[in-house]
Amino acid sequence: MISIKSKNEIDLMRKAGEVVALAHKKIEESIKPGVTTAELDRLVEEVIRKNGAIPSFKGYKCPYPGGIDYPSSICASVNNEVVHGIPGLRELKDGDIISIDIGAYLNGFHGDAARTFAVGKISPEAEKLIEVTKQSFFEGIKNAVEGNRIIDISSAIEDYVTSYGYTAVREYVGHGIGREMHEEPQIPNYRSRERGHRLQRGMTLAVEPMVNEGTYRVELLNNKWTVVTADGKLSAHYENTIAVTEKEPVILTILD
Ligand code: MF3
Numbered sequence: 001m002i003s004i005k006s007k008n009e010i011d012l013m014r015k016a017g018e019v020v021a022l023a024h025k026k027i028e029e030s031i032k033p034g035v036t037t038a039e040l041d042r043l044v045e046e047v048i049r050k051n052g053a054i055p056s057f058k059g060y061k062c063p064y065p066g067g068i069d070y071p072s073s074i075c076a077s078v079n080n081e082v083v084h085g086i087p088g089l090r091e092l093k094d095g096d097i098i099s100i101d102i103g104a105y106l107n108g109f110h111g112d113a114a115r116t117f118a119v120g121k122i123s124p125e126a127e128k129l130i131e132v133t134k135q136s137f138f139e140g141i142k143n144a145v146e147g148n149r150i151i152d153i154s155s156a157i158e159d160y161v162t163s164y165g166y167t168a169v170r171e172y173v174g175h176g177i178g179r180e181m182h183e184e185p186q187i188p189n190y191r192s193r194e195r196g197h198r199l200q201r202g203m204t205l206a207v208e209p210m211v212n213e214g215t216y217r218v219e220l221l222n223n224k225w226t227v228v229t230a231d232g233k234l235s236a237h238y239e240n241t242i243a244v245t246e247k248e249p250v251i252l253t254i255l256d
């Protein structure tokens with residue numbers, strides 16, 4: 001069942017989304033060579049809690065047997081890491097790219113957003129991957145209009161990404177979001193076999209292309225969280241929580 005949010009509930013989700021956006025702003029100011037991903041996690045948790053919210057990811061149950069509950073407030077995925085990198089004592093170095101995913105829970109609702117950042121000076125190739133990944137989100141949500149279907153979002157993302165020679169990750173997908181961080185429907189970033197549900201005003205969705213330089217295939221590390229590219233090449237991620245309306249979708253995880 002897909003939950004439809006009222007105008008009021010969407011306003012509450014915007015508040016949660018604003019906290020996520022503030023946390024990303026903090027990340028943007030703090031990313032530089034030498035900083036550890038654990039330090040970035042600490043800074044984000046501080047922003048989230050100071051705004052009266054709770055980190056959505058911390059304590060999240062691992063979907064795979066043998067994995068610990070998620071220990072941190074952010075996912076920090078460097079270079080060939082696709083998603084769900086666990087923060088630690090790794091120091092960022094000049095030329096790295098890092099995907100930061102943040103979730104905040106406030107007033108009964110979650111906000112969820114991810115960005116990929118450059119550390120110092122990065123290669124033109126890495127720069128392009130980040131830019132195309134971000135734009136693929138915007139191409140996708142052009143189709144997030146009442147009456148369309150999920151597959152219209154998915155196929156726009158896939159077509160955009162592949163037109164640059166990149167691939168869209170298939171094993172991990174976007175999702176409905178609201179009172180739960182993961183709600184129905186799933187939102188693939190490629191043309192899946194099913195066309196998916198029809199979009200309706202009041203649906204709130206986390207659209208999140210994960211884009212690889214090489215193969216779309218990924219592997220899971222032994223910690224049962226960190227997802228890496230199968231060929232070791234770079235990956236980027238861009239995500240916002242949006243609300244579907246009768247015309248353009250509203251992005252909830254930005255500051256106005
Ligand atoms: N934004 C990610 C997702 O939608 C965050 C998951 S991290 C987790 O899957 F720890 F919460 F699982």
Ligand code: CO
Pocket residue numbers: 112174175206208239
């Ligand atoms: Co998400």
